[in-house]
Amino acid sequence: MAETARKILTLNAISARGLARLPQHYVVGGDVAEPDGILVRSANMHDMDIPASVRAIGRAGAGTNNIPVKKLSERGVPVFNAPGANANAVKELVIAGMLMGARNLVPALKFVEGLGGSDEEMHKATEAGKKAFAGIELPGRTLGVIGLGAIGSHIAEAAIRLGMQVVGYDPAITVDAAWRLPSQVKRAESVEDVLRMADFVTLHVPLLDATRNLINAQRIGLMRPGAVLLNFAREGVVDNAAVVEALDAGKLHAYICDFPANALKGHARVVALPHLGASTEEAEENCAVMVAGQLADYLEHGNILNSVNFPNVSMARESAFRLAIANANVPNMVGQISAALAAAGLNIHNMVNKSKGDMAYTLVDVDSAVSGDLIRTLAAIEGVLAVRYLPA
Numbered sequence: 157m158a159e160t161a162r163k164i165l166t167l168n169a170i171s172a173r174g175l176a177r178l179p180q181h182y183v184v185g186g187d188v189a190e191p192d193g194i195l196v197r198s199a200n201m202h203d204m205d206i207p208a209s210v211r212a213i214g215r216a217g218a219g220t221n222n223i224p225v226k227k228l229s230e231r232g233v234p235v236f237n238a239p240g241a242n243a244n245a246v247k248e249l250v251i252a253g254m255l256m257g258a259r260n261l262v263p264a265l266k267f268v269e270g271l272g273g274s275d276e277e278m279h280k281a282t283e284a285g286k287k288a289f290a291g292i293e294l295p296g297r298t299l300g301v302i303g304l305g306a307i308g309s310h311i312a313e314a315a316i317r318l319g320m321q322v323v324g325y326d327p328a329i330t331v332d333a334a335w336r337l338p339s340q341v342k343r344a345e346s347v348e349d350v351l352r353m354a355d356f357v358t359l360h361v362p363l364l365d366a367t368r369n370l371i372n373a374q375r376i377g378l379m380r381p382g383a384v385l386l387n388f389a390r391e392g393v394v395d396n397a398a399v400v401e402a403l404d405a406g407k408l409h410a411y412i413c414d415f416p417a418n419a420l421k422g423h424a425r426v427v428a429l430p431h432l433g434a435s436t437e438e439a440e441e442n443c444a445v446m447v448a449g450q451l452a453d454y455l456e457h458g459n460i461l462n463s464v465n466f467p468n469v470s471m472a473r474e475s476a477f478r479l480a481i482a483n484a485n486v487p488n489m490v491g492q493i494s495a496a497l498a499a500a501g502l503n504i505h506n507m508v509n510k511s512k513g514d515m516a517y518t519l520v521d522v523d524s525a526v527s528g529d530l531i532r533t534l535a536a537i538e539g540v541l542a543v544r545y546l547p548a
């Protein structure tokens with residue numbers, strides 16, 4: 157049987173090693189029409205007219221707030237991401253950020269850049285001026301980590317190795333992340349507890365309704381005088397105006413982030429980097445390799461791994477005839493699907509059904525070919541969102 161030349165639209169530059177994970181006969185590019193799948197990094201898809209041909213989205217990264225996940229769920233389209241694949245890159249930038257804040261590195265550099273005159277005059281001015289940039293050391297200081305997922309848990313571990321005390325808060329920590337945490341990490345009961353206890357606070361939560369403006373004026377008011385706030389999560393998690401006010405009032409010592417904004421521009425104690433957290437060769441490759449593999453496995457075999465809106469579902473191929481059905485998580489879906497297959501005279505070879513929140517997903521291998529009529533019958537069942545026939 158000829159291989160299906162599936163089409164993948166890329167909305168950002170995706171690492172070549174990742175793209176190499178797609179089957180060779182796939183057509184991949186930034187101007188592909190009627191794509192079967194989309195690969196994206198941070199491009200904003202909320203206002204995009206996502207073609208009806210799209211069966212899956214792959215986010216080569218962690219955060220999916222740039223993707224209309226709810227709308228895609230209603231169409232039965234899974235959104236994949238790459239959990240943990242860029243965690244080390246972000247961890248390293250956060251450590252760099254803590255050091256920038258602790259040692260006043262950016263203001264110190266700006267001071268030197270502003271000097272003129274002869275070398276002798278410059279040496280004199282640097283010796284006289286350096287005391288303004290004297291800093292603090294990390295051992296013994298307390299780092300507060302809000303969000304102990306892939307990134308937060310790695311940072312907690314690195315900070316312990318640097319001799320820091322670590323206090324963390326995450327109301328929904330996963331078992332994997334909990335296993336990664338050193339026993340020295342103290343568990344806080346709330347965001348407020350972390351803020352009260354920490355000299356450095358770093359944020360590693362997704363941008364959700366519940367985390368928008370998580371760090372606002374009232375919460376900054378609870379922080380230790382002279383604390384350093386680090387935000388390598390998302391811009392919307394922090395109220396920039398409140399941060400600037402706290403910096404000006406001497407409440408916060410520094411704000412270090414990778415989300416530049418006009419409100420922060422030019423402030424002496426803000427370091428606003430480009431959105432660089434995941435921009436390393438290694439992280440870009442890891443993310444692209446992971447998500448391209450997941451996308452291809454879904455398009456070819458219907459298997460789901462690391463989707464933010466669908467359950468993990470995987471079934472070995474034992475028959476050439478497979479149906480993949482996305483459906484609402486409501487009673488009697490499996491019963492209706494099985495009844496339709498039986499009415500069409502098809503024997504079920506293997507079947508798996510799993511759910512996650514409002515979504516459910518069914519993979520069915522049958523012993524003989526599936527007709528177009530049966531696919532239409534299945535698609536017409538109330539609650540069925542998408543049906544794909546995937547002959548091997």
Ligand SMILES: NC(=O)c1ccc[n+]([C@@H]2O[C@H](COP(=O)([O-])OP(=O)(O)OC[C@H]3O[C@@H](n4cnc5c(N)ncnc54)[C@H](O)[C@@H]3O)[C@@H](O)[C@H]2O)c1
Nearest residue numbers: 218219303304305306307326328360361362388389433434
């Ligand atoms: N700056 C960058 O380049 C960059 C790179 C990667 C990720 N990110 C951002 O960082 C976020 C976290 O990434 P990750 O890989 O660690 O994701 P993750 O899913 O592994 O971890 C997120 C953690 O946040 C926790 N959480 C959710 N709401 C919370 C709340 N209100 N209080 C405390 N904890 C809460 C979750 O339970 C989860 O454990 C991403 O969603 C993304 O927005 C930014």
Ligand SMILES: O=C(O)[C@H](O)COP(=O)(O)O
Nearest residue numbers: 197198217218219434435
């Ligand atoms: O959520 C993420 O993974 C980061 O924000 C990285 O975004 P990027 O892929 O645009 O670097």
